[in-house]
Amino acid sequence: MSVHILGIRHHGPGSARNVKNFLEELQPDIVLVEGPPEADAILPWASHEALKPPVAILVYQPDDPQHSCFYPFAEYSPEWQAIGYAQRQHIPVRFMDLPLAHVFAIEKEKRAAAEAARRQQEVTGEQPDSSAAVDEITPLQEASLNVDDTEDIPAQPLTPATFRHDPIAYLAHAAGHDDGERWWEHMFEYRQQDDQVFDAVSDAMQALREELPSRDSRMEQQREAWMRKMIRQAEKEMFTRIAVICGAWHAPALKNMPAQKVDNDLLKGLPKVKIDCTWIPWTYSRLSYESGYGAGVPSPGWYQHIWEHPSDDGTRWMALVAKLFRDQQKDTSVAHVLEAVRLANALTSLRQYSRPGLEELNEATLSVLCNGEDVLMQLIRDELIVSNRIGQVPSDIPKPPLQADIERLQKRLRLPQTADFKDYVLDLRKDTDLERSILLHRLQLLGIRWGERMETSGKGTFKEQWRLQWDPSFSVDIIEKGSWGNTVLEAVTQYILDVSGKTATLREVCQMLESALPAELPKVVDALILRINNLAAAAGDVLQLLEVVPSLVNITRYGNVRKTDADLVMNIVESMISRVCISLPAACTAVSEDAALELLEQFQAMNDAINLLQHTDLTSAWTGTLTAISGNSQSAPVLAGYASRLLFDFKILDNDALFNRFSIAMSVANAPAVTAAWLEGFLKGSGTLLLLDEILWNMVCSWVSQLENDIFMQILPLLRRTFSNFTAPERKKLGEKVRTGSDGSPATITLATGVDDSRAALGIPVVMKMLGFFHPENQAE
Incomplete structure (x- = not known):
C-alpha cells in the first residue's frame, strides 16, 4: 500500500503536465483531489463531451444562495487532468477537502458572533479590541483555498509579511530572484522534464513550514485534518496505490501524519448546513487574480498557450500577436515576428532561463512590433494574455429551474452567453427584438444585469441598444431569485410585488413602474399603479410629486410601440399635475438659495414633461401656475425669473410685457444678488435661445451696459455662474456676437x-x- 502526495500549483500548466505524466506511470487505483466532497455527485459530468473548460463548480446554501463559492477549472488545472485520468481509467476519484457544509456553518457562527460583539459595543460604548482581531477567511476566500495558497498575492516588495502570506517569495529570494511568480514559472511551469519534481516541491514546502512563522489558522488545520481523514479512509478500503493531488503548501502536512486522535479532536463537533452544487461556465477573465479570485493566475490565456504548445520558443506566440495586429489593420510583417522572437530568446539567454517566458516575449513585442508604444500591449493583454474564453456545460446538467428557463430563452432568442461584450440594436417593431428587450428588462428588474442599456441615435421609441456581457457570478443571483419562481415571468412578478409592497417612497415605486412597463408585466403594472395612487394621495409634500411627475410622463411613451395601455398612467399624471399646479406657487416662497436652485432643476424637468404631453388643459394649468409664481414678489428670484422666461416661451407674455417685467427685475433699486438670481433663472438653459432671440439679447445687453462699475463687480461672480451652465460652443458664439454686434458687422468704438x-x-x-x-x-x- 502506497500513498503518493503530488503538491501542485492550481491552474499551472507545468504542474498539470507533471500530474498527468505521473499518473500514467503510477497507474493508481484511486485519486483524491483537493476540493469539496459535496461535489462528488456531479463529478461524472466532467467526462461529458459538452462540458468544456473553463468551468467551475458552484457550491451554495439553498436557503442563502449568496453564501456561495466557486471552484474553477481550466484545461491546464492539475485537478482537471487528475479527474480526467481517473474517469478514462474507470477508477474512483473523490474530493477530499473539508466539506463546505462545515465551512459555511463555521463562517455563519463567526458572523453571528461578530454581530453580537458589535451590538454589545454599541450598548456599552467600548472600542473594539484590535489586539483580539483574527485574520479569518471569508467564504469566497475559503473557496479559493482549493488552490495553492502560495500564489494568493502578486509579486511585491519582499518583506517578512510578504513571506508569511507568499512563501514562494521566500524561495525566490533565496535563489536570487525578486519575483516569486516568475521564479515559480521558470522552475516548474515551463519545465519539460518531471524528474522527481514532486519530491522537490514537498521538500521545499517542508522547509518553508519549518522556517517561516505559522500561517495556518484553525480553519487550515481542520482542512488538512480532513484531508488526512480521507487518505486514511482510502487505506481502510484497501486501495493500494493512492494518488493525492493537493496544493503544494499542504503536501508536507499530508505526508507526515499525526496520530488519528489529533485529527479527530480537531474535527469534533463541527457545525453543518445544507449544501447544493452544480457546474457552471467560467471565463479566463474571472480566472485571473485581477478579478479578485484569491488563487487566480496573472495570464490564463498565456498558460493555455504553453499547455497546448509546451515546446514553443516564442514563434507561435508571436504569430498570434501578428495575427491580432493584422485584424486591427496594423501592418505586421514576417520580419517583425522573426526579429521579436530573436530578441525574446536573447533576453532569455542573458537572464539564464531555459526558455522565453511571458515577460521576455512582452518586452520583445513592445520593442519590435509596438515600436515602444504601450497602447497596443493592452490589446495583447485583453485578447491573448488573459483571453475572453468562456466554457460550456451540458444543457441537461442538473440546474435550478429559473436558470434552465433563462438558458432556454437565451437559446430561443439567439442571445448567447459571451465572456466579451457584444452590442445589439433592437427594433421593437420586430417580434424577436421585442421579446429580447422584454427578457433583458425582466432580468434587470431581478437584479441580473447581463445587459446594459446604451444611448441610441435618432428619434423615436422603437429602438433600443444593449451591451451584453456574461459574468459567471450571475449564477448566484439566478439561484437567489429562483426562490420567487421557476420561470423568469413568475420570479420577476413575485419579486417586484414583494419589493414594492415594502417600499414607502413614491419615487422608488415610480422607478419600478418605469422599468416594469417595458418588461410587459401587466399584473405588476396594475399593482404598482395602485401603490402609486395610494402613496400620492397620502403625500403632503408637493416637491415629492414634482420629483416623480417627469418619470411618469416618460412612461406614457411606451403606449404606442409596446402595445401597452398607458391610460391608467395618464390618469395618475393628470391628478398629480393638478395638485402640483395648485400647491407649487406657495412652495416657491421663503426658500433658501440652495433649495431654490435644486427646485429649479425639478422645475425644468416638469416643464419638459408638460411640453412632451401636449395636453391642452394641463398646459393651461401649468401656465397659470407660472403666472402666479412670476408675479409674486415673495417668490424666490431665480424661480420667478425662470417662470417669466417660460411664460414668454408659451407666448403668454408678449414683447412689451416681457420688457417691462425684465426692467422691473433688473432695476438698480433691487439688491445686486437678487437681480443676478432673477437673471440666472431667466436665462436657464437658454444659451441657444439667447443667440437666436434678438429681443432677449437686446434686453440683456442693454441692462449690462447700464450697470455701474461697482454694481457690475458685485454681480460678476453670479453672472459667471449663470453663463457657465451654457455649453462651450454656446459661450463661444455669445462671445463672437458681442464682438461683432447683433447684425454680424464689426463692433464700432465710439x-x-x-x-x-x-x-x-x-x-x-x-x-x-x-x-x-x-x-x-x-x-x-
Whole structure:
C-alpha cells in the first residue's frame, strides 16, 4: 500500500503536465483531489463531451444562495487532468477537502458572533479590541483555498509579511530572484522534464513550514485534518496505490501524519448546513487574480498557450500577436515576428532561463512590433494574455429551474452567453427584438444585469441598444431569485410585488413602474399603479410629486410601440399635475438659495414633461401656475425669473410685457444678488435661445451696459455662474456676437469728444516707453 502526495500549483500548466505524466506511470487505483466532497455527485459530468473548460463548480446554501463559492477549472488545472485520468481509467476519484457544509456553518457562527460583539459595543460604548482581531477567511476566500495558497498575492516588495502570506517569495529570494511568480514559472511551469519534481516541491514546502512563522489558522488545520481523514479512509478500503493531488503548501502536512486522535479532536463537533452544487461556465477573465479570485493566475490565456504548445520558443506566440495586429489593420510583417522572437530568446539567454517566458516575449513585442508604444500591449493583454474564453456545460446538467428557463430563452432568442461584450440594436417593431428587450428588462428588474442599456441615435421609441456581457457570478443571483419562481415571468412578478409592497417612497415605486412597463408585466403594472395612487394621495409634500411627475410622463411613451395601455398612467399624471399646479406657487416662497436652485432643476424637468404631453388643459394649468409664481414678489428670484422666461416661451407674455417685467427685475433699486438670481433663472438653459432671440439679447445687453462699475463687480461672480451652465460652443458664439454686434458687422468704438489733441500727444512717448517702445522723436536721446 502506497500513498503518493503530488503538491501542485492550481491552474499551472507545468504542474498539470507533471500530474498527468505521473499518473500514467503510477497507474493508481484511486485519486483524491483537493476540493469539496459535496461535489462528488456531479463529478461524472466532467467526462461529458459538452462540458468544456473553463468551468467551475458552484457550491451554495439553498436557503442563502449568496453564501456561495466557486471552484474553477481550466484545461491546464492539475485537478482537471487528475479527474480526467481517473474517469478514462474507470477508477474512483473523490474530493477530499473539508466539506463546505462545515465551512459555511463555521463562517455563519463567526458572523453571528461578530454581530453580537458589535451590538454589545454599541450598548456599552467600548472600542473594539484590535489586539483580539483574527485574520479569518471569508467564504469566497475559503473557496479559493482549493488552490495553492502560495500564489494568493502578486509579486511585491519582499518583506517578512510578504513571506508569511507568499512563501514562494521566500524561495525566490533565496535563489536570487525578486519575483516569486516568475521564479515559480521558470522552475516548474515551463519545465519539460518531471524528474522527481514532486519530491522537490514537498521538500521545499517542508522547509518553508519549518522556517517561516505559522500561517495556518484553525480553519487550515481542520482542512488538512480532513484531508488526512480521507487518505486514511482510502487505506481502510484497501486501495493500494493512492494518488493525492493537493496544493503544494499542504503536501508536507499530508505526508507526515499525526496520530488519528489529533485529527479527530480537531474535527469534533463541527457545525453543518445544507449544501447544493452544480457546474457552471467560467471565463479566463474571472480566472485571473485581477478579478479578485484569491488563487487566480496573472495570464490564463498565456498558460493555455504553453499547455497546448509546451515546446514553443516564442514563434507561435508571436504569430498570434501578428495575427491580432493584422485584424486591427496594423501592418505586421514576417520580419517583425522573426526579429521579436530573436530578441525574446536573447533576453532569455542573458537572464539564464531555459526558455522565453511571458515577460521576455512582452518586452520583445513592445520593442519590435509596438515600436515602444504601450497602447497596443493592452490589446495583447485583453485578447491573448488573459483571453475572453468562456466554457460550456451540458444543457441537461442538473440546474435550478429559473436558470434552465433563462438558458432556454437565451437559446430561443439567439442571445448567447459571451465572456466579451457584444452590442445589439433592437427594433421593437420586430417580434424577436421585442421579446429580447422584454427578457433583458425582466432580468434587470431581478437584479441580473447581463445587459446594459446604451444611448441610441435618432428619434423615436422603437429602438433600443444593449451591451451584453456574461459574468459567471450571475449564477448566484439566478439561484437567489429562483426562490420567487421557476420561470423568469413568475420570479420577476413575485419579486417586484414583494419589493414594492415594502417600499414607502413614491419615487422608488415610480422607478419600478418605469422599468416594469417595458418588461410587459401587466399584473405588476396594475399593482404598482395602485401603490402609486395610494402613496400620492397620502403625500403632503408637493416637491415629492414634482420629483416623480417627469418619470411618469416618460412612461406614457411606451403606449404606442409596446402595445401597452398607458391610460391608467395618464390618469395618475393628470391628478398629480393638478395638485402640483395648485400647491407649487406657495412652495416657491421663503426658500433658501440652495433649495431654490435644486427646485429649479425639478422645475425644468416638469416643464419638459408638460411640453412632451401636449395636453391642452394641463398646459393651461401649468401656465397659470407660472403666472402666479412670476408675479409674486415673495417668490424666490431665480424661480420667478425662470417662470417669466417660460411664460414668454408659451407666448403668454408678449414683447412689451416681457420688457417691462425684465426692467422691473433688473432695476438698480433691487439688491445686486437678487437681480443676478432673477437673471440666472431667466436665462436657464437658454444659451441657444439667447443667440437666436434678438429681443432677449437686446434686453440683456442693454441692462449690462447700464450697470455701474461697482454694481457690475458685485454681480460678476453670479453672472459667471449663470453663463457657465451654457455649453462651450454656446459661450463661444455669445462671445463672437458681442464682438461683432447683433447684425454680424464689426463692433464700432465710439471715441470721447472734446479731447485736447495737443495735450494728449504729450503722453504718447511715456506710454510707448512703458510698453517697451521708443517714439521716433526721442531716439536721439
